Amino acid sequence: MSAGATNKARSSWLLFHAAAVFAFLYLPIAVLILYSFNGQGVGGFPPHNLTLDWYRTLFDDGAIWDSVLNSVQVALAAMAVSLALGMPAALALDRAQFPGKALFRRLVLLPLILPGIITGLSLLMLFKLTNTKLSLLTIILGHGTALISVATTEVFAGLQKLDRTQEEASLDLGANYWQTFWRITLPNLKLSIIGAALLIFTLSMDEIAVSFFLIGRDNTLPLEIWGRLRRGITPEINAVSTIIFLFSLLTIVFWYRLRLRTEANADLGSELL
Amino acid sequence: MFSRAYRTVVTAPPLVWVTVFLLVPYVLMFCYSFWSVSLSQTIVHSWNLDNYKELIEKPVYWQALLRSMWIAARVMLFSLLLGYPLAYFLSFYAGKRKDLLYQLVIIPLWVSYLVRAYAWKTILGSDGVLNTLLQYVHLTSHPLDFLLYSPFAVVLTLTHIYTPFTILPIYAALEHIPRNLIEASHDLGATPVQTFWKVIFPLSIPGVVAGATFAFVLSLGDFLAPLLLGGPSGIMISNIVVSLFGAAYNWPLGAAISLGMLLVVVSLLFLSERLEKKWSFS
Numbered sequence A: 001m002s003a004g005a006t007n008k009a010r011s012s013w014l015l016f017h018a019a020a021v022f023a024f025l026y027l028p029i030a031v032l033i034l035y036s037f038n039g040q041g042v043g044g045f046p047p048h049n050l051t052l053d054w055y056r057t058l059f060d061d062g063a064i065w066d067s068v069l070n071s072v073q074v075a076l077a078a079m080a081v082s083l084a085l086g087m088p089a090a091l092a093l094d095r096a097q098f099p100g101k102a103l104f105r106r107l108v109l110l111p112l113i114l115p116g117i118i119t120g121l122s123l124l125m126l127f128k129l130t131n132t133k134l135s136l137l138t139i140i141l142g143h144g145t146a147l148i149s150v151a152t153t154e155v156f157a158g159l160q161k162l163d164r165t166q167e168e169a170s171l172d173l174g175a176n177y178w179q180t181f182w183r184i185t186l187p188n189l190k191l192s193i194i195g196a197a198l199l200i201f202t203l204s205m206d207e208i209a210v211s212f213f214l215i216g217r218d219n220t221l222p223l224e225i226w227g228r229l230r231r232g233i234t235p236e237i238n239a240v241s242t243i244i245f246l247f248s249l250l251t252i253v254f255w256y257r258l259r260l261r262t263e264a265n266a267d268l269g270s271e272l273l
Numbered sequence B: 001m002f003s004r005a006y007r008t009v010v011t012a013p014p015l016v017w018v019t020v021f022l023l024v025p026y027v028l029m030f031c032y033s034f035w036s037v038s039l040s041q042t043i044v045h046s047w048n049l050d051n052y053k054e055l056i057e058k059p060v061y062w063q064a065l066l067r068s069m070w071i072a073a074r075v076m077l078f079s080l081l082l083g084y085p086l087a088y089f090l091s092f093y094a095g096k097r098k099d100l101l102y103q104l105v106i107i108p109l110w111v112s113y114l115v116r117a118y119a120w121k122t123i124l125g126s127d128g129v130l131n132t133l134l135q136y137v138h139l140t141s142h143p144l145d146f147l148l149y150s151p152f153a154v155v156l157t158l159t160h161i162y163t164p165f166t167i168l169p170i171y172a173a174l175e176h177i178p179r180n181l182i183e184a185s186h187d188l189g190a191t192p193v194q195t196f197w198k199v200i201f202p203l204s205i206p207g208v209v210a211g212a213t214f215a216f217v218l219s220l221g222d223f224l225a226p227l228l229l230g231g232p233s234g235i236m237i238s239n240i241v242v243s244l245f246g247a248a249y250n251w252p253l254g255a256a257i258s259l260g261m262l263l264v265v266v267s268l269l270f271l272s273e274r275l276e277k278k279w280s281f282s
Helices: A002-035 A052-059 A062-096 A101-113 A116-129 A137-162 A164-172 A177-208 A219-229 A235-272 B004-032 B050-057 B059-091 B095-111 B113-122 B129-136 B153-176 B179-185 B192-220 B223-232 B237-245 B251-279
Strands: none
Touching: A002 A235, A002 B050, A002 B059, A002 B113, A002 B153, A052 A062, A052 A101, A052 A164, A052 B223, A052 B251, A062 A101, A062 A137, A062 A177, A062 A219, A062 B004, A101 A219, A101 B004, A101 B192, A116 A137, A116 A177, A116 B004, A116 B179, A116 B237, A137 A177, A137 B050, A164 A177, A164 B237, A177 A219, A177 A235, A177 B059, A177 B192, A219 A235, A219 B113, A235 B095, B050 B059, B059 B095, B059 B153, B059 B237, B095 B153, B113 B129, B113 B153, B113 B223, B153 B223, B192 B251, B237 B251
8 A cells, every 4th residue: 555655646747747858858949939029029927929020031141051051962962962971881890701891990980979079170281281172061070980889780770670681682682792682682681771861961060069170161051050149149049940840850750661661561561470 | 581692782882982971080080189280380190099088188078078978867857847847748638639739749859959049049148139128118127148158058048949859759658658558557456646656657768768869968068059059158169179279289289078978978978878778668
Protein backbone atom coordinates (compact mmCIF):
# COMPACT_ATOMS: atom_id res chain seq x y z
CA MET A 1 0.00 0.00 0.00
CA SER A 2 2.66 2.50 1.03
CA ALA A 3 4.96 1.18 -1.70
CA GLY A 4 2.21 2.02 -4.19
CA ALA A 5 1.91 5.50 -2.71
CA THR A 6 5.65 6.22 -2.96
CA ASN A 7 5.64 4.79 -6.47
CA LYS A 8 2.86 7.18 -7.37
CA ALA A 9 4.71 10.08 -5.74
CA ARG A 10 7.81 9.16 -7.72
CA SER A 11 6.01 9.04 -11.03
CA SER A 12 4.24 12.34 -10.44
CA TRP A 13 7.56 13.93 -9.43
CA LEU A 14 9.09 12.61 -12.66
CA LEU A 15 6.15 13.92 -14.65
CA PHE A 16 6.55 17.34 -13.07
CA HIS A 17 10.28 17.33 -13.80
CA ALA A 18 9.69 16.30 -17.42
CA ALA A 19 7.14 19.10 -17.88
CA ALA A 20 9.59 21.61 -16.40
CA VAL A 21 12.44 20.49 -18.69
CA PHE A 22 10.20 20.68 -21.75
CA ALA A 23 9.15 24.18 -20.67
CA PHE A 24 12.82 25.13 -20.33
CA LEU A 25 13.53 23.77 -23.81
CA TYR A 26 10.56 25.37 -25.54
CA LEU A 27 9.96 28.62 -23.67
CA PRO A 28 12.75 30.55 -25.44
CA ILE A 29 11.48 29.34 -28.81
CA ALA A 30 7.93 30.39 -27.93
CA VAL A 31 9.13 33.82 -26.78
CA LEU A 32 11.14 34.20 -29.96
CA ILE A 33 8.12 33.48 -32.16
CA LEU A 34 5.72 35.61 -30.08
CA TYR A 35 7.93 38.69 -30.25
CA SER A 36 8.32 38.43 -34.02
CA PHE A 37 4.73 39.81 -34.03
CA ASN A 38 5.35 42.51 -31.44
CA GLY A 39 5.02 46.06 -32.77
CA GLN A 40 6.97 47.53 -29.85
CA GLY A 41 10.16 45.63 -30.64
CA VAL A 42 11.88 42.83 -28.77
CA GLY A 43 11.19 42.79 -25.03
CA GLY A 44 8.56 44.54 -23.00
CA PHE A 45 5.83 42.63 -21.21
CA PRO A 46 3.06 42.09 -22.05
CA PRO A 47 3.55 42.15 -25.83
CA HIS A 48 1.08 44.41 -27.57
CA ASN A 49 0.36 45.96 -30.99
CA LEU A 50 0.63 42.60 -32.70
CA THR A 51 1.65 43.17 -36.29
CA LEU A 52 3.11 41.52 -39.38
CA ASP A 53 5.29 44.55 -40.12
CA TRP A 54 8.53 42.77 -39.21
CA TYR A 55 7.78 40.08 -41.75
CA ARG A 56 7.12 42.78 -44.35
CA THR A 57 10.45 44.42 -43.51
CA LEU A 58 12.09 41.03 -43.76
CA PHE A 59 10.67 40.28 -47.20
CA ASP A 60 12.01 43.60 -48.51
CA ASP A 61 15.42 43.00 -46.97
CA GLY A 62 17.73 42.11 -49.88
CA ALA A 63 20.81 41.38 -47.76
CA ILE A 64 19.00 38.68 -45.77
CA TRP A 65 17.73 36.91 -48.88
CA ASP A 66 21.17 37.05 -50.50
CA SER A 67 22.57 35.36 -47.42
CA VAL A 68 19.78 32.76 -47.47
CA LEU A 69 20.67 31.98 -51.09
CA ASN A 70 24.36 31.67 -50.15
CA SER A 71 23.51 29.36 -47.26
CA VAL A 72 21.37 27.12 -49.46
CA GLN A 73 24.17 26.86 -52.03
CA VAL A 74 26.71 26.07 -49.33
CA ALA A 75 24.42 23.50 -47.68
CA LEU A 76 23.69 21.71 -50.97
CA ALA A 77 27.35 21.61 -51.96
CA ALA A 78 28.44 20.53 -48.47
CA MET A 79 25.80 17.80 -48.62
CA ALA A 80 27.22 16.54 -51.93
CA VAL A 81 30.83 16.62 -50.67
CA SER A 82 30.18 14.92 -47.35
CA LEU A 83 27.94 12.24 -48.84
CA ALA A 84 30.35 11.56 -51.72
CA LEU A 85 33.11 10.94 -49.15
CA GLY A 86 31.11 9.71 -46.18
CA MET A 87 29.46 6.86 -48.09
CA PRO A 88 32.72 5.29 -49.27
CA ALA A 89 34.22 5.99 -45.84
CA ALA A 90 31.39 4.01 -44.22
CA LEU A 91 31.83 1.19 -46.75
CA ALA A 92 35.58 1.19 -46.09
CA LEU A 93 35.08 1.04 -42.32
CA ASP A 94 32.51 -1.72 -42.72
CA ARG A 95 34.30 -4.01 -45.15
CA ALA A 96 37.94 -3.13 -45.82
CA GLN A 97 41.08 -3.65 -43.79
CA PHE A 98 43.92 -1.21 -44.30
CA PRO A 99 46.82 0.11 -42.23
CA GLY A 100 45.80 3.08 -40.11
CA LYS A 101 42.11 2.15 -40.14
CA ALA A 102 41.65 2.95 -36.44
CA LEU A 103 43.29 6.36 -36.87
CA PHE A 104 41.21 7.01 -39.98
CA ARG A 105 37.99 6.23 -38.10
CA ARG A 106 38.91 8.56 -35.26
CA LEU A 107 39.98 11.32 -37.62
CA VAL A 108 36.75 11.15 -39.66
CA LEU A 109 34.55 11.24 -36.56
CA LEU A 110 36.55 13.86 -34.65
CA PRO A 111 34.78 16.99 -36.08
CA LEU A 112 31.50 15.60 -34.72
CA ILE A 113 32.63 16.23 -31.15
CA LEU A 114 35.39 18.80 -31.66
CA PRO A 115 34.46 22.43 -30.94
CA GLY A 116 33.97 24.17 -34.30
CA ILE A 117 36.68 26.70 -33.56
CA ILE A 118 39.42 24.05 -33.88
CA THR A 119 38.12 22.70 -37.19
CA GLY A 120 37.68 26.25 -38.49
CA LEU A 121 41.08 27.54 -37.43
CA SER A 122 43.08 24.54 -38.61
CA LEU A 123 41.46 24.85 -42.07
CA LEU A 124 42.09 28.59 -42.03
CA MET A 125 45.80 27.84 -41.61
CA LEU A 126 45.71 25.42 -44.54
CA PHE A 127 44.04 28.02 -46.77
CA LYS A 128 46.46 30.71 -45.66
CA LEU A 129 49.44 28.49 -46.44
CA THR A 130 48.12 27.59 -49.89
CA ASN A 131 47.09 31.21 -50.57
CA THR A 132 43.47 30.18 -51.09
CA LYS A 133 41.17 33.18 -51.12
CA LEU A 134 38.40 32.89 -48.52
CA SER A 135 34.97 32.64 -50.13
CA LEU A 136 31.86 30.49 -50.08
CA LEU A 137 34.04 27.74 -51.54
CA THR A 138 36.23 27.61 -48.43
CA ILE A 139 33.09 27.40 -46.28
CA ILE A 140 31.84 24.52 -48.46
CA LEU A 141 35.16 22.72 -47.96
CA GLY A 142 34.92 23.34 -44.21
CA HIS A 143 31.31 22.16 -43.85
CA GLY A 144 31.83 19.29 -46.30
CA THR A 145 34.85 18.03 -44.35
CA ALA A 146 33.34 18.46 -40.88
CA LEU A 147 30.06 16.78 -41.89
CA ILE A 148 31.68 13.69 -43.43
CA SER A 149 31.41 12.50 -39.82
CA VAL A 150 27.60 12.71 -39.95
CA ALA A 151 27.35 10.99 -43.35
CA THR A 152 29.72 8.24 -42.22
CA THR A 153 27.93 7.48 -38.94
CA GLU A 154 24.47 7.44 -40.57
CA VAL A 155 25.48 5.26 -43.53
CA PHE A 156 27.58 2.99 -41.31
CA ALA A 157 24.55 2.42 -39.07
CA GLY A 158 22.56 1.53 -42.21
CA LEU A 159 25.26 -0.90 -43.34
CA GLN A 160 25.20 -2.65 -39.97
CA LYS A 161 21.52 -3.42 -40.48
CA LEU A 162 22.00 -4.49 -44.09
CA ASP A 163 21.46 -8.15 -44.85
CA ARG A 164 24.79 -9.27 -46.28
CA THR A 165 23.28 -12.38 -47.94
CA GLN A 166 21.48 -10.22 -50.52
CA GLU A 167 24.81 -8.90 -51.76
CA GLU A 168 26.30 -12.38 -51.75
CA ALA A 169 23.35 -13.71 -53.74
CA SER A 170 23.74 -10.91 -56.28
CA LEU A 171 27.45 -11.65 -56.72
CA ASP A 172 26.82 -15.40 -56.94
CA LEU A 173 24.23 -14.84 -59.63
CA GLY A 174 26.83 -13.16 -61.79
CA ALA A 175 26.38 -9.45 -61.12
CA ASN A 176 29.64 -7.55 -60.77
CA TYR A 177 30.51 -5.37 -57.77
CA TRP A 178 29.36 -2.22 -59.51
CA GLN A 179 25.95 -3.70 -60.40
CA THR A 180 25.58 -5.13 -56.91
CA PHE A 181 26.35 -1.76 -55.41
CA TRP A 182 23.78 0.05 -57.56
CA ARG A 183 21.06 -2.56 -57.40
CA ILE A 184 21.41 -4.00 -53.90
CA THR A 185 23.61 -1.97 -51.57
CA LEU A 186 22.47 1.53 -52.50
CA PRO A 187 18.68 0.86 -52.49
CA ASN A 188 19.05 -0.75 -49.06
CA LEU A 189 20.87 2.31 -47.76
CA LYS A 190 18.35 4.74 -49.23
CA LEU A 191 16.78 5.69 -45.91
CA SER A 192 20.13 6.23 -44.16
CA ILE A 193 21.34 8.37 -47.04
CA ILE A 194 18.23 10.56 -47.12
CA GLY A 195 18.42 10.90 -43.34
CA ALA A 196 22.08 11.89 -43.52
CA ALA A 197 21.37 14.35 -46.35
CA LEU A 198 18.60 16.12 -44.41
CA LEU A 199 20.70 16.26 -41.28
CA ILE A 200 23.74 17.60 -43.14
CA PHE A 201 21.65 20.20 -44.93
CA THR A 202 20.15 21.50 -41.69
CA LEU A 203 23.44 21.43 -39.79
CA SER A 204 25.18 23.31 -42.59
CA MET A 205 22.38 25.90 -42.81
CA ASP A 206 22.82 26.60 -39.08
CA GLU A 207 26.59 26.27 -38.84
CA ILE A 208 28.44 29.30 -37.58
CA ALA A 209 31.60 28.32 -35.62
CA VAL A 210 33.50 26.94 -38.64
CA SER A 211 32.09 29.50 -41.09
CA PHE A 212 33.12 32.29 -38.73
CA PHE A 213 36.78 31.75 -39.67
CA LEU A 214 36.41 30.76 -43.33
CA ILE A 215 34.10 33.54 -44.46
CA GLY A 216 35.05 35.67 -47.45
CA ARG A 217 33.00 38.57 -48.77
CA ASP A 218 29.64 36.80 -49.02
CA ASN A 219 27.76 36.07 -45.80
CA THR A 220 25.85 32.93 -44.96
CA LEU A 221 22.55 33.44 -43.12
CA PRO A 222 23.86 32.73 -39.61
CA LEU A 223 26.78 35.10 -40.16
CA GLU A 224 24.45 37.78 -41.52
CA ILE A 225 22.29 37.40 -38.38
CA TRP A 226 25.42 37.43 -36.24
CA GLY A 227 26.56 40.69 -37.82
CA ARG A 228 23.18 42.29 -37.13
CA LEU A 229 23.09 41.06 -33.54
CA ARG A 230 26.26 42.94 -32.82
CA ARG A 231 24.62 46.15 -34.03
CA GLY A 232 21.49 45.69 -31.91
CA ILE A 233 18.40 43.53 -31.93
CA THR A 234 15.21 44.00 -33.94
CA PRO A 235 12.15 41.74 -34.29
CA GLU A 236 13.20 41.24 -37.90
CA ILE A 237 15.71 38.72 -36.54
CA ASN A 238 12.85 37.05 -34.63
CA ALA A 239 10.89 36.91 -37.88
CA VAL A 240 13.66 35.26 -39.87
CA SER A 241 14.36 32.88 -36.95
CA THR A 242 10.68 31.93 -36.84
CA ILE A 243 10.75 31.11 -40.54
CA ILE A 244 13.90 28.99 -40.11
CA PHE A 245 12.25 27.19 -37.19
CA LEU A 246 9.12 26.38 -39.18
CA PHE A 247 11.27 25.18 -42.07
CA SER A 248 13.25 22.85 -39.75
CA LEU A 249 10.00 21.59 -38.26
CA LEU A 250 8.66 20.75 -41.73
CA THR A 251 11.89 18.90 -42.51
CA ILE A 252 11.54 16.78 -39.36
CA VAL A 253 7.90 15.99 -40.04
CA PHE A 254 8.77 15.05 -43.63
CA TRP A 255 11.61 12.82 -42.46
CA TYR A 256 9.50 11.22 -39.76
CA ARG A 257 6.66 10.37 -42.14
CA LEU A 258 9.07 9.06 -44.74
CA ARG A 259 10.63 6.77 -42.16
CA LEU A 260 7.28 5.56 -40.89
CA ARG A 261 6.12 4.81 -44.42
CA THR A 262 9.33 3.00 -45.34
CA GLU A 263 9.25 1.00 -42.13
CA ALA A 264 5.61 0.14 -42.74
CA ASN A 265 6.53 -1.02 -46.25
CA ALA A 266 9.38 -3.10 -44.84
CA ASP A 267 6.98 -4.73 -42.40
CA LEU A 268 4.53 -5.38 -45.21
CA GLY A 269 7.38 -6.91 -47.23
CA SER A 270 8.31 -9.29 -44.46
CA GLU A 271 4.68 -10.33 -44.09
CA LEU A 272 4.46 -11.10 -47.80
CA LEU A 273 7.53 -13.29 -47.50
CA MET B 1 33.84 -11.36 -50.40
CA PHE B 2 34.80 -7.91 -51.69
CA SER B 3 37.50 -7.62 -54.29
CA ARG B 4 40.67 -5.67 -53.80
CA ALA B 5 39.63 -3.09 -56.39
CA TYR B 6 36.29 -2.52 -54.64
CA ARG B 7 38.03 -1.95 -51.35
CA THR B 8 40.53 0.45 -52.90
CA VAL B 9 37.80 2.44 -54.59
CA VAL B 10 35.89 2.96 -51.33
CA THR B 11 38.98 3.51 -49.21
CA ALA B 12 41.23 5.80 -51.23
CA PRO B 13 39.08 8.92 -51.82
CA PRO B 14 37.99 9.46 -48.20
CA LEU B 15 41.48 8.59 -46.99
CA VAL B 16 43.08 11.20 -49.25
CA TRP B 17 40.46 13.86 -48.44
CA VAL B 18 40.66 13.33 -44.70
CA THR B 19 44.46 13.50 -44.86
CA VAL B 20 44.45 16.78 -46.79
CA PHE B 21 41.60 18.55 -44.97
CA LEU B 22 41.84 17.16 -41.44
CA LEU B 23 45.23 15.61 -40.74
CA VAL B 24 47.38 18.20 -42.54
CA PRO B 25 45.55 21.16 -40.91
CA TYR B 26 46.06 19.66 -37.44
CA VAL B 27 49.75 19.13 -38.20
CA LEU B 28 49.90 22.70 -39.50
CA MET B 29 48.36 23.93 -36.25
CA PHE B 30 51.08 22.03 -34.42
CA CYS B 31 53.79 23.66 -36.56
CA TYR B 32 52.30 27.15 -36.17
CA SER B 33 52.44 26.83 -32.40
CA PHE B 34 56.26 26.78 -32.60
CA TRP B 35 56.52 29.77 -34.94
CA SER B 36 56.37 33.46 -34.05
CA VAL B 37 55.26 36.86 -35.33
CA SER B 38 57.82 39.51 -36.27
CA LEU B 39 57.42 43.20 -35.49
CA SER B 40 56.35 43.81 -39.10
CA GLN B 41 53.40 41.45 -38.50
CA THR B 42 54.64 38.57 -40.62
CA ILE B 43 54.85 35.01 -39.46
CA VAL B 44 58.42 33.84 -38.90
CA HIS B 45 58.94 30.15 -39.56
CA SER B 46 61.67 29.68 -36.99
CA TRP B 47 61.15 26.99 -34.40
CA ASN B 48 61.03 27.91 -30.73
CA LEU B 49 59.08 27.31 -27.55
CA ASP B 50 58.27 30.97 -26.81
CA ASN B 51 54.51 30.57 -27.21
CA TYR B 52 54.39 27.74 -24.72
CA LYS B 53 56.59 29.71 -22.33
CA GLU B 54 54.17 32.62 -22.56
CA LEU B 55 51.20 30.34 -21.89
CA ILE B 56 52.81 29.00 -18.75
CA GLU B 57 54.11 32.33 -17.49
CA LYS B 58 51.11 34.59 -18.08
CA PRO B 59 48.23 33.82 -15.69
CA VAL B 60 45.63 35.36 -18.02
CA TYR B 61 45.61 32.22 -20.22
CA TRP B 62 45.48 29.79 -17.33
CA GLN B 63 42.68 31.74 -15.73
CA ALA B 64 40.66 31.80 -18.95
CA LEU B 65 41.14 28.06 -19.40
CA LEU B 66 40.11 27.34 -15.81
CA ARG B 67 37.11 29.66 -16.10
CA SER B 68 36.05 27.89 -19.31
CA MET B 69 36.40 24.50 -17.69
CA TRP B 70 34.37 25.71 -14.69
CA ILE B 71 31.62 26.99 -17.01
CA ALA B 72 31.70 23.74 -19.01
CA ALA B 73 31.56 21.68 -15.80
CA ARG B 74 28.47 23.54 -14.61
CA VAL B 75 26.80 23.13 -18.01
CA MET B 76 27.58 19.41 -17.89
CA LEU B 77 26.21 19.05 -14.36
CA PHE B 78 22.98 20.96 -15.01
CA SER B 79 22.40 19.16 -18.32
CA LEU B 80 22.72 15.81 -16.54
CA LEU B 81 20.47 16.89 -13.67
CA LEU B 82 17.83 18.04 -16.15
CA GLY B 83 18.43 15.27 -18.67
CA TYR B 84 18.71 12.10 -16.62
CA PRO B 85 15.28 12.18 -14.92
CA LEU B 86 13.67 13.15 -18.22
CA ALA B 87 15.33 10.26 -20.06
CA TYR B 88 14.27 7.99 -17.20
CA PHE B 89 10.71 9.24 -17.43
CA LEU B 90 10.68 8.69 -21.21
CA SER B 91 12.03 5.18 -20.92
CA PHE B 92 9.94 3.90 -18.02
CA TYR B 93 6.84 6.06 -17.59
CA ALA B 94 5.94 7.65 -20.93
CA GLY B 95 3.96 4.65 -22.21
CA LYS B 96 2.24 5.28 -25.52
CA ARG B 97 3.47 8.87 -25.79
CA LYS B 98 7.10 7.75 -25.80
CA ASP B 99 7.73 8.37 -29.52
CA LEU B 100 6.07 11.76 -29.50
CA LEU B 101 7.99 12.93 -26.43
CA TYR B 102 11.22 11.62 -27.92
CA GLN B 103 10.59 13.74 -31.02
CA LEU B 104 9.96 16.72 -28.72
CA VAL B 105 13.46 16.27 -27.31
CA ILE B 106 14.96 16.20 -30.80
CA ILE B 107 13.14 19.22 -32.28
CA PRO B 108 15.11 21.88 -30.34
CA LEU B 109 18.30 20.34 -31.75
CA TRP B 110 17.15 21.41 -35.19
CA VAL B 111 16.68 24.99 -34.09
CA SER B 112 19.73 27.02 -34.89
CA TYR B 113 22.24 27.44 -32.09
CA LEU B 114 22.48 31.14 -32.84
CA VAL B 115 18.72 31.60 -32.78
CA ARG B 116 18.43 30.00 -29.36
CA ALA B 117 21.31 32.03 -27.90
CA TYR B 118 19.64 35.12 -29.35
CA ALA B 119 16.30 34.14 -27.78
CA TRP B 120 17.95 34.02 -24.36
CA LYS B 121 19.48 37.43 -24.97
CA THR B 122 16.03 38.90 -25.62
CA ILE B 123 14.70 37.21 -22.48
CA LEU B 124 17.49 38.17 -20.07
CA GLY B 125 18.26 41.75 -21.15
CA SER B 126 17.60 44.71 -18.83
CA ASP B 127 14.57 45.71 -20.94
CA GLY B 128 14.07 42.09 -21.95
CA VAL B 129 11.08 39.84 -21.52
CA LEU B 130 11.93 38.52 -18.06
CA ASN B 131 12.75 41.88 -16.49
CA THR B 132 9.68 43.61 -17.89
CA LEU B 133 7.55 40.66 -16.75
CA LEU B 134 8.94 40.91 -13.21
CA GLN B 135 8.21 44.63 -13.16
CA TYR B 136 4.75 44.08 -14.63
CA VAL B 137 3.80 41.78 -11.77
CA HIS B 138 5.57 44.14 -9.30
CA LEU B 139 8.10 41.59 -8.10
CA THR B 140 10.82 44.15 -8.64
CA SER B 141 10.80 47.88 -9.25
CA HIS B 142 13.90 48.14 -11.42
CA PRO B 143 15.50 45.71 -13.90
CA LEU B 144 17.82 43.03 -12.54
CA ASP B 145 21.02 43.65 -14.46
CA PHE B 146 22.95 40.57 -13.36
CA LEU B 147 20.87 38.38 -15.67
CA LEU B 148 22.56 39.24 -18.96
CA TYR B 149 26.29 39.72 -19.62
CA SER B 150 27.39 37.31 -16.92
CA PRO B 151 28.72 33.76 -16.66
CA PHE B 152 25.21 32.90 -15.41
CA ALA B 153 23.74 33.81 -18.81
CA VAL B 154 26.38 31.71 -20.60
CA VAL B 155 25.80 28.67 -18.37
CA LEU B 156 22.02 28.99 -18.73
CA THR B 157 22.15 29.26 -22.53
CA LEU B 158 24.67 26.45 -23.00
CA THR B 159 22.65 24.22 -20.63
CA HIS B 160 19.60 24.92 -22.76
CA ILE B 161 21.53 23.98 -25.90
CA TYR B 162 23.27 20.84 -24.60
CA THR B 163 20.53 19.26 -22.45
CA PRO B 164 19.02 17.39 -25.45
CA PHE B 165 22.53 16.12 -26.26
CA THR B 166 22.68 14.46 -22.82
CA ILE B 167 19.11 13.14 -22.93
CA LEU B 168 19.59 11.16 -26.15
CA PRO B 169 22.49 8.87 -25.13
CA ILE B 170 21.08 8.36 -21.61
CA TYR B 171 17.71 7.41 -23.08
CA ALA B 172 19.41 5.01 -25.51
CA ALA B 173 21.32 3.39 -22.63
CA LEU B 174 18.15 3.05 -20.52
CA GLU B 175 16.25 1.54 -23.44
CA HIS B 176 18.95 -1.10 -23.82
CA ILE B 177 18.60 -2.39 -20.27
CA PRO B 178 16.89 -5.80 -20.47
CA ARG B 179 13.61 -5.42 -18.61
CA ASN B 180 13.85 -8.87 -17.09
CA LEU B 181 16.91 -7.72 -15.08
CA ILE B 182 14.69 -5.17 -13.38
CA GLU B 183 11.97 -7.75 -12.78
CA ALA B 184 14.56 -10.12 -11.34
CA SER B 185 15.72 -7.40 -8.97
CA HIS B 186 12.15 -6.81 -7.78
CA ASP B 187 11.49 -10.54 -7.43
CA LEU B 188 14.60 -10.94 -5.31
CA GLY B 189 13.18 -8.43 -2.86
CA ALA B 190 14.98 -5.18 -3.79
CA THR B 191 13.05 -1.97 -3.23
CA PRO B 192 12.57 0.32 -6.25
CA VAL B 193 15.28 2.62 -4.88
CA GLN B 194 17.72 -0.27 -4.51
CA THR B 195 16.83 -1.51 -7.99
CA PHE B 196 17.56 1.92 -9.39
CA TRP B 197 20.96 2.34 -7.74
CA LYS B 198 22.14 -1.27 -8.07
CA VAL B 199 20.75 -2.21 -11.48
CA ILE B 200 19.43 0.65 -13.58
CA PHE B 201 21.91 3.42 -12.83
CA PRO B 202 25.11 1.36 -13.28
CA LEU B 203 23.82 0.07 -16.61
CA SER B 204 23.04 3.61 -17.79
CA ILE B 205 26.54 4.93 -17.03
CA PRO B 206 27.82 4.59 -20.62
CA GLY B 207 25.00 6.91 -21.74
CA VAL B 208 25.72 9.34 -18.92
CA VAL B 209 29.40 9.42 -19.84
CA ALA B 210 28.65 10.00 -23.53
CA GLY B 211 26.18 12.80 -22.76
CA ALA B 212 28.49 14.40 -20.20
CA THR B 213 31.38 14.36 -22.67
CA PHE B 214 29.28 16.04 -25.35
CA ALA B 215 28.09 18.77 -23.00
CA PHE B 216 31.52 19.44 -21.49
CA VAL B 217 33.60 19.39 -24.66
CA LEU B 218 31.25 21.45 -26.80
CA SER B 219 30.74 24.06 -24.05
CA LEU B 220 34.47 24.25 -23.40
CA GLY B 221 35.21 25.38 -26.95
CA ASP B 222 32.27 27.74 -27.32
CA PHE B 223 32.99 31.35 -28.18
CA LEU B 224 29.68 32.66 -29.55
CA ALA B 225 27.54 32.44 -26.39
CA PRO B 226 30.21 34.30 -24.34
CA LEU B 227 30.47 36.99 -27.03
CA LEU B 228 26.70 37.38 -27.19
CA LEU B 229 25.73 36.96 -23.53
CA GLY B 230 28.87 36.72 -21.43
CA GLY B 231 30.08 40.26 -20.90
CA PRO B 232 33.64 40.85 -19.63
CA SER B 233 33.34 38.33 -16.77
CA GLY B 234 32.13 35.59 -19.11
CA ILE B 235 35.13 35.56 -21.47
CA MET B 236 36.20 32.02 -22.30
CA ILE B 237 39.43 30.57 -23.67
CA SER B 238 38.10 30.43 -27.23
CA ASN B 239 37.38 34.17 -27.14
CA ILE B 240 41.08 34.77 -26.52
CA VAL B 241 41.94 32.52 -29.46
CA VAL B 242 39.48 34.42 -31.68
CA SER B 243 41.09 37.74 -30.80
CA LEU B 244 44.60 36.32 -31.37
CA PHE B 245 43.53 35.24 -34.85
CA GLY B 246 41.83 38.59 -35.44
CA ALA B 247 42.74 42.02 -34.16
CA ALA B 248 45.58 40.92 -31.87
CA TYR B 249 47.18 39.12 -34.83
CA ASN B 250 49.25 36.46 -33.14
CA TRP B 251 48.40 33.26 -34.97
CA PRO B 252 51.24 31.22 -33.47
CA LEU B 253 50.15 31.94 -29.90
CA GLY B 254 46.52 31.28 -30.89
CA ALA B 255 47.61 27.98 -32.44
CA ALA B 256 49.40 26.99 -29.24
CA ILE B 257 46.24 27.62 -27.19
CA SER B 258 44.06 25.77 -29.73
CA LEU B 259 46.44 22.86 -29.59
CA GLY B 260 46.16 22.85 -25.81
CA MET B 261 42.37 22.74 -26.18
CA LEU B 262 42.64 19.95 -28.74
CA LEU B 263 44.80 18.01 -26.29
CA VAL B 264 42.29 18.47 -23.46
CA VAL B 265 39.43 17.39 -25.72
CA VAL B 266 41.19 14.32 -27.13
CA SER B 267 42.26 13.12 -23.69
CA LEU B 268 38.70 13.57 -22.41
CA LEU B 269 37.39 11.55 -25.35
CA PHE B 270 39.94 8.85 -24.63
CA LEU B 271 38.96 8.82 -20.96
CA SER B 272 35.23 8.67 -21.70
CA GLU B 273 35.76 5.83 -24.15
CA ARG B 274 37.58 3.87 -21.47
CA LEU B 275 34.83 4.60 -18.96
CA GLU B 276 32.07 3.63 -21.38
CA LYS B 277 33.83 0.36 -22.13
CA LYS B 278 34.37 -0.40 -18.48
CA TRP B 279 30.71 0.09 -17.61
CA SER B 280 29.09 -1.26 -20.73
CA PHE B 281 26.83 -4.26 -20.38
CA SER B 282 27.55 -7.18 -22.63
